[in-house]
Amino acid sequence: MGTTFTRRKLLAATAGLTAGASSGCVSSIGNLLGGGPPNQVSVQIKAQPADQDTASVQIARTLADRLQAVGINATVELLPASQLYKEVLEQHAFDIYVGRFPALPDPDYLYALFHSQYGGDTGWQNPFGFADVGMDQLISRQRTQADGDRAGTIGEALGIVAREQPMSPLVRSDAIAGIGTGRFEGWEQFPARDPLWLVGLQQANGSPVEPQADRSLTVATPDGEPTRSLNPLNRRTNGLEIATSLLYDPLGRYYDGQLQPWLAESWFWSSDDDDELIVRLKPDLQWHDGTPLTAADVAFTYRFYSDATMGKSDTFAPVPRYQGRTDLVSSVRVANDRTVGLEIDAADPVATTALSVPLVPRHVWRERTDVVDADRGLTSAHTSDNEDPVGSGPMVFDSWSNGRSLTLTRNEEHPLNRDTSSRLGSRFNELALTELELLVAPSDITVVEHVAQNNADITSPTLGPSSVDRVEDADGVDLLTTPSRTIYHLGFNTRRPVLRNPNFRRAVVRLLDKQAMADDIFGGYATPLSAPVLGSEWTPESLQFDGTDPQVPFLGSDDELNETDARETFREAGFRYTDGGYLVQR
Amino acid sequence: MTLVDVLVQVGASTVALVTLSLLGIVGIDRMRSLRTVYRERIVAVSPYVGVLGLILLANSQLRNFGNEISLDFGLRITGNIYDIEGAFVAWVQSFQSPELTFYFSLIYVYGYVYLLVFPFLAFAMLEETDRFRKLVIAYGLNYTIGLACYILFVAYGPRNLLPGQVEGLLYTTWPQSQLLTSEVNTNTNVFPSLHSSLAVTVALLARKTREEYPYWYPIAIALAVSVCLSTMYLGIHWGTDVVAGILLALLSVRASDWLLPVFETRFPPARVVYARVADRAGDALGRLRS
Numbered sequence: 018m019g020t021t022f023t024r025r026k027l028l029a030a031t032a033g034l035t036a037g038a039s040s041g042c043v044s045s046i047g048n049l050l051g052g053g054p055p056n057q058v059s060v061q062i063k064a065q066p067a068d069q070d071t072a073s074v075q076i077a078r079t080l081a082d083r084l085q086a087v088g089i090n091a092t093v094e095l096l097p098a099s100q101l102y103k104e105v106l107e108q109h110a111f112d113i114y115v116g117r118f119p120a121l122p123d124p125d126y127l128y129a130l131f132h133s134q135y136g137g138d139t140g141w142q143n144p145f146g147f148a149d150v151g152m153d154q155l156i157s158r159q160r161t162q163a164d165g166d167r168a169g170t171i172g173e174a175l176g177i178v179a180r181e182q183p184m185s186p187l188v189r190s191d192a193i194a195g196i197g198t199g200r201f202e203g204w205e206q207f208p209a210r211d212p213l214w215l216v217g218l219q220q221a222n223g224s225p226v227e228p229q230a231d232r233s234l235t236v237a238t239p240d241g242e243p244t245r246s247l248n249p250l251n252r253r254t255n256g257l258e259i260a261t262s263l264l265y266d267p268l269g270r271y272y273d274g275q276l277q278p279w280l281a282e283s284w285f286w287s288s289d290d291d292d293e294l295i296v297r298l299k300p301d302l303q304w305h306d307g308t309p310l311t312a313a314d315v316a317f318t319y320r321f322y323s324d325a326t327m328g329k330s331d332t333f334a335p336v337p338r339y340q341g342r343t344d345l346v347s348s349v350r351v352a353n354d355r356t357v358g359l360e361i362d363a364a365d366p367v368a369t370t371a372l373s374v375p376l377v378p379r380h381v382w383r384e385r386t387d388v389v390d391a392d393r394g395l396t397s398a399h400t401s402d403n404e405d406p407v408g409s410g411p412m413v414f415d416s417w418s419n420g421r422s423l424t425l426t427r428n429e430e431h432p433l434n435r436d437t438s439s440r441l442g443s444r445f446n447e448l449a450l451t452e453l454e455l456l457v458a459p460s461d462i463t464v465v466e467h468v469a470q471n472n473a474d475i476t477s478p479t480l481g482p483s484s485v486d487r488v489e490d491a492d493g494v495d496l497l498t499t500p501s502r503t504i505y506h507l508g509f510n511t512r513r514p515v516l517r518n519p520n521f522r523r524a525v526v527r528l529l530d531k532q533a534m535a536d537d538i539f540g541g542y543a544t545p546l547s548a549p550v551l552g553s554e555w556t557p558e559s560l561q562f563d564g565t566d567p568q569v570p571f572l573g574s575d576d577e578l579n580e581t582d583a584r585e586t587f588r589e590a591g592f593r594y595t596d597g598g599y600l601v602q603r
Numbered sequence: 604m605t606l607v608d609v610l611v612q613v614g615a616s617t618v619a620l621v622t623l624s625l626l627g628i629v630g631i632d633r634m635r636s637l638r639t640v641y642r643e644r645i646v647a648v649s650p651y652v653g654v655l656g657l658i659l660l661a662n663s664q665l666r667n668f669g670n671e672i673s674l675d676f677g678l679r680i681t682g683n684i685y686d687i688e689g690a691f692v693a694w695v696q697s698f699q700s701p702e703l704t705f706y707f708s709l710i711y712v713y714g715y716v717y718l719l720v721f722p723f724l725a726f727a728m729l730e731e732t733d734r735f736r737k738l739v740i741a742y743g744l745n746y747t748i749g750l751a752c753y754i755l756f757v758a759y760g761p762r763n764l765l766p767g768q769v770e771g772l773l774y775t776t777w778p779q780s781q782l783l784t785s786e787v788n789t790n791t792n793v794f795p796s797l798h799s800s801l802a803v804t805v806a807l808l809a810r811k812t813r814e815e816y817p818y819w820y821p822i823a824i825a826l827a828v829s830v831c832l833s834t835m836y837l838g839i840h841w842g843t844d845v846v847a848g849i850l851l852a853l854l855s856v857r858a859s860d861w862l863l864p865v866f867e868t869r870f871p872p873a874r875v876v877y878a879r880v881a882d883r884a885g886d887a888l889g890r891l892r893s
Contacts, residue, residue, distance in 0.1 A: 061682075066763035069792050075767055092682035095759045099789070100674045309720075459785035462771075467776035472605060483766070 023575065027192055057599045059090040060525075060593065063105065063114040066095040068460045069239065070125045073115045073537045076187065078528075080113075080507070083528040088600040100244065106337075107139040107393065109146065111510050113525070117190075119210075120502045124171055124272040124550045125367045128156045129341025132179065139393065140337030146512040147183035160345070160363040172557035175548045179560050182522040185507045188535045188543035189551060192501040194478035195488040201229060201449055208499040209478030213272055216433070218449045223305065233452035237464040237473035241420045241457040248403040249375045250322075250336045251466035259477065260423055262454065264305075264408035265375035268296055268315070270377040274445075278308070278368050279441070280376065280409065280432070282355075284369070292362055296372065297430050297440075298355045304378045305406075305413045312357045316349040317379035319359065319371075325396040327386045334394040339374040346371050381407050411448045421453040421509070462487065462559040468494050482540035498542060501553060505543070514556040515602070518592035527568040528583060531562070533576035613716055613783070620717045621724065628818050629725050637728060640650035646787045647732045647858065650757040662750050667753040670789055677757040680794060681764055684843045690843045692761040693768040695835045697874045702813045707775050710826070712780055714833075715798055718805050722819075726808075729815055737859040740866070741804050744855040749797045750848075758794040762838035774836040796840040799848030800855070802830035807856045812858045 064077035077093045084091035096104065104110045120126065120139055129135055133153050135142035159167045178184070192209035199221055206217030220232065236259060243260040268281040278284070279582045280299060287293035301312035321327060322336040322343040336343070345368060350358040351587075361368045385398040406414050411433050412425040427448055432439060434447045456473050458464045463483045467473040469491035478497070480488070488496045488585040507526065516522060531545040547562040547569075548555075565571055572586060573579040584594060593603050629842035638643065719742075726735040730880065762771035774781045788797075809816070809823035831849070840848075 066759045066790060067766035068763055071766045074764060078767075092686075093764065094679055095681055095763060096672070132816065207879065459781050459790075462774050462778045462784075463781050472607075 029153055051088050052597070053088075053599045054595055054597070054601060056601045057088070057090050057595075058601060059516065060084065060112045061092050062095055063094050063096055063101055063111050063275075065098055065101055065115075066111060068099055070117075071483050072190070072538050073117075076505070076507075076534065077115045079538075080115075080529060083578050083583075085365045086578065086580055086588060087528070088400060088594055088598050089587075090599075103594045105508065106141065109144060109510060109512065111508070112513055112516060113510070114508045115505070116508055117503050117505050120504050120551050121370070121373075122276075122502075122570070123366060124555050125160065125370050126341055126582040127171065127174060127549070128160065129132070131174070131183065132156055134436045135288060135340070136342065138335075138337055140340065142337055142340060145509055147181040148511075149177060149181065154176045160367045162364060163364070167364075168555060169331065171550070171555050171561070175550065175560055178324075178549060179537070181519045182526055182569060183509055183511050184549065185509075185522075185526040185569065186549040187207070187507065187529070187531055188539060188545050190482075190503050190505055190539060191498045191501075191542040192478040193482065193485060193488075193542060194497045195217050195465055195468050195476040195478040195480065195484075195491065195494045196474075196497050197471070197482075197491075197494040198474035199236070200474070201234065203449075204276065204497050205499060207272070209497060210499075210501045212258070213270065213445075215259065215263065215450060215453070216445055216448060216480070217514065219446060220449050225555075232450055233454065234450050234475065235454040235456055235473040236475055236477055237456045237467040238407075238460050238479070239458060239460055239464050239479035240477065240479070244417050244421060244423045244454055245419055246402040246415065247400055247406045247417075248399075249377065249406075249408075250325075250338055253400050253592065259453070260425065261375070261406075262410070263406075263412040263425060263453065264406050264410045264414060266408065266410045267373050267375050268298075269369065269372040269582050271373065276373060284372065287358060288323065288488075290358075290360075291360045292360055294349075294361050294368060295352070295369075296357050297360065298357075300355065301411060302432070303430055304409050305428060307376075308353070308380055308407075310376070310378070310409050311354045313354075314379045315357045315375060316351050317378045317383065318374070319343055319346050319349045321377065321382055321398070322374065325386060326388060327383065331386045332391045332394060332396075334388065334396050336399070341373045342374055346375050376409065378407050378409075402554070411451060412450070412514055415452075418530070421457055424454045427451045433534045465491060465494070482538070482542045485540060485542070504549060505550070506549065518590060521587070521592070524583070524586045524590050526566070527586060528578060529571045530562060530571040530573065530576045532568055532571075537576070606786065607643070609778075609842040610777050610785045613712060616713050617716050617720055620713070621721050621797055624717075624819075628636050628721075628816050628822075629728055633728055634851065642882075642889075644727065646882060646885065648727060648739070651736050655743050656699070656747050657864075660867050662746050666788070666792075669750065670791065673754045677755055679757045681757070681759045684758060684794070684841045685764060685813050688842050692835050692840075693765065695832075695842075696769060696772070696838060698836075704772050704776055704834065707797055707836045708743045708777055708780070710771055710829045711798070711833040711837055711839075712765060712783070714826050715802065715830050716756050717824055718802055718823065718830065722808065722823075724810060725816060725819065728813065729812070733863060734812060736866075737863055738805075738808055740859040740862050741852075741855040741872060742801065742806065745797060745800050745804055745851060748851055748855070749795065749800065752795055753792040756794050757791050758841075758844070759791060760793040760839050760844075761835075761841055763790060767785060770836045773839065783795070791842050794844050795847030795851050796831075796834050796844040798834050799831045799840070799845045800851040802827040803852035804855055807852060822845065869875065 025440055031553055035499050062077045062081055064073045067074050074095060076501060081091040081093050105114050133148035136146045136148060152174055155170050159170040160169055164416045193477060194209050196204055201218045202221045203217050203219045207213045247261055249261045249265045266280050268279060269276045270279040280302060281298045282299045284294055284296040287295050304310050322339050325334045325336055326332055345363050346359050347362060348360040352358055380399055385401055387397050389395045389397055389400050411426045411428050411431040416428045417423040427434060427450060427602055432441055433445055436442050437447055456467060458467055461480050464476045465484055465487045468476050485496060488494055507585040509522050511517055519580055533547045535543040545562045547566040548560050560567060572583045591603055592600050595601055722738055726738050761769040804822045806827035809820045815818045831845050834845060837844060
């Protein structure tokens with residue numbers, strides 16, 4: 018007898034209460050103050066506060082003001098990045114959000130982003146709940162197609178995104194950083210937010226490595242997450258991953274235009290089995306704790322990412338972050354210590370994207386298979402902070418202090434540092450850094466200040482455009498701007514009543530002038546986008562941004578909204594206006 | 604310049620200001636008279652100081668933890684505050700000038716710390732220790748109720764919601780200060796303004812010591828008003844936060860009036876025990892001295 022209150026039930030009950038309080042109740046207070054009728058169309062826009070992402074809140078406020086102007090009750094809710102992505106990517110608790118996602122080098126990420134089968138999953142996997150059979154077919158088909166056909170198929174899929182607007186790409190923002198040290202050069206070898214950015218550095222003047230020289234680098238960053246969690250499986254803030262990308266290595270990395278062997282020595286398709294990709298590892302690889310890195314670790318990684326319980330539970334618990342890529346691999350075979358065969362049902366450019374996920378050591382992660390939350394498909398691997406991380410990357414974890422700093426040191430055993438005559442070694446030289454410190458500061462302003470005061474050598478390449486003047490005014494600090502793969506976008510929750518209507522979503526997007534946004538909010542350090550891919554080779558001509566978004570053009574000109582046209586557009590989307598000018602459902 | 608440098612600066616300036624004020628406002632005579640009574644005085648007030656210390660300690664420990672709970676379960680009221688007052692703070696900032704920015708930045712950091720620290724010493728030097736005890740109770744209530752609000756509500760300040768219209772002036776003109784303020788609190792805790800509530804608390808209590816410290820009352824009022832204005836002028840708080848802070852101050856001061864007799868009558872045994880311990884400690888200290 019008696020009811021047991023589990024922690025989860027209690028949490029669920031409180032969550033329900035507060036969710037009710039923070040959406041229903043609050044919007045009715047808003048309505049009271051704004052004077053709108055109870056059935057007025059009402060949306061909430063989630064964004065990050067200015068301390069973390071000034072552009073995001075400016076976009077959100079602009080949109081909210083314009084929605085208000087056309088009779089919609091709109092509010093902006095500010096959340097720190099970790100909470101925002103938890104609510105958007107894991108709980109799907111949002112109407113509209115302003116966010117950023119890192120576009121992978123191969124456009125196959127569109128599969129995870131828009132395929133309806135991922136609508137219930139977490140991570141950057143269809144958080145919009147978008148479901149379109151035509152879309153599913155196209156993004157499945159492109160996986161098996163060769164270059165020319167594939168581009169056509171992707172173009173068609175992008176056409177659906179542009180028409181339906183489950184999300185609307187806004188701009189691609191530039192990476193902005195302040196460089197306050199002359200001890201290194203080669204800052205522009207790789208784009209600043211690329212995982213290889215710091216790997217590409219060289220010691221300034223003097224090609225021979227001087228052992229006496231100070232080769233440590235301190236990076237000031239507003240993101241404290243890497244000083245609390247170094248879990249490569251789970252990254253909520255989706256910002257820059259300076260730390261985990263240096264600690265963990267994949268089989269292949271993208272550089273010089275394509276995926277190239279990294280920990281792998283080579284890969285090729287099996288002559289016996291058309292679908293088997295044979296991957297050969299470099300010799301004598303080892304993990305940071307000295308354990309040899311073998312084919313068994315590679316096989317483990319792919320099995321583990323597709324089922325983090327390793328078959329010990331019925332719970333569906335993949336690693337969402339890499340699911341789009343690891344779903345390609347249907348089975349793994351260990352041929353010998355240095356050779357694995359991956360069974361992949363896709364054509365070449367897509368198939369090898371599977372090789373770009375970071376490898377994790379079997380002897381560490383096989384202990385982390387117990388289910389923590391069966392409903393959300395989480396195991397202790399997902400929720401671990403992974404303190405004392407054991408990777409195989411060019412840098413090794415040294416120490417950290419929660420919310421303050423993180424220190425990595427050079428991994429002398431890494432192929433890059435061990436053998437400069439190899440293909441990898443001759444392309445990159447050995448790692449110029451001997452020590453990397455992340456120094457956390459509360460905002461962009463203080464991050465720049467740390468570099469100006471010589472407490473840090475450089476800022477993280479995540480500064481907002483409003484920091485450009487500050488960097489230029491600081492003595493001894495140079496401005497570095499490079500293109501990035503960061504796509505600012507509006508995400509719509511198409512599971513929700515009003516937002517289910519594509520014409521409504523289109524009308525909302527048409528309230529924004531993407532060109533003006535790139536020029537004003539981003540101060541020119543951004544390029545407007547009309548499709549969620551980078552590089553014009555994938556975007557068909559009819560979808561390319563041409564002063565305005567060809568599919569959802571701005572309802573006005575020069576950032577000046579034409580309210581009459583905008584109201585007419587919402588009317589055509591199936592809504593009506595009350596006498597007081599408020600938008601209500603018909 | 605690092606956090607330590609900022610702390611040293613604030614510490615040194617507070618010591619200087621407080622020393623000057625002790626000389627000018629409290630006076631040499633009153634301080635000298637303490638020589639004979641300091642031991643009883645310490646015994647009488649130390650339980651209150653101890654409890655306040657515990658509250659501050661718990662506060663700093665709970666704040667991080669409370670923040671996490673708050674993000675999941677707290678009421679998110681930034682949008683509601685904006686609905687109420689709109690861009691009022693942007694209007695306040697329209698009076699911007701370099702001199703005002705300099706003045707309010709000094710007030711927000713140095714003036715505020717001085718305003719809070721000085722009455723602690725000044726009130727402890729009054730014959731009647733009731734004022735001091737009420738001051739401590741009122742501070743304690745401010746922090747306790749403030750923390751409860753911070754857990755209950757998630758609110759970002761105007762500079763975080765309206766970056767194009769409201770500038771975070773304190774931090775844009777004096778970046779190092781954010782190293783300090785971010786140690787003390789997080790940017791999701793702006794409702795109510797504890798800067799305003801504590802400053803107004805001091806001003807309200809200064810009114811009660813007008814006879815003993817006639818100069819302190821006008822100084823406290825001027826500083827309290829400046830602190831309230833500075834929180835808005837610098838883009839850190841909404842007008843709503845300041846109003847809530849003033850209400851919290853009124854509540855805390857009123858509550859300290861009736862809580863003091865309650866504490867004094869309800870917990871005599873604890874006080875007696877404590878007094879005995881403190882007395883012995885005082886004796887030991889005296890012996891060491893002689």
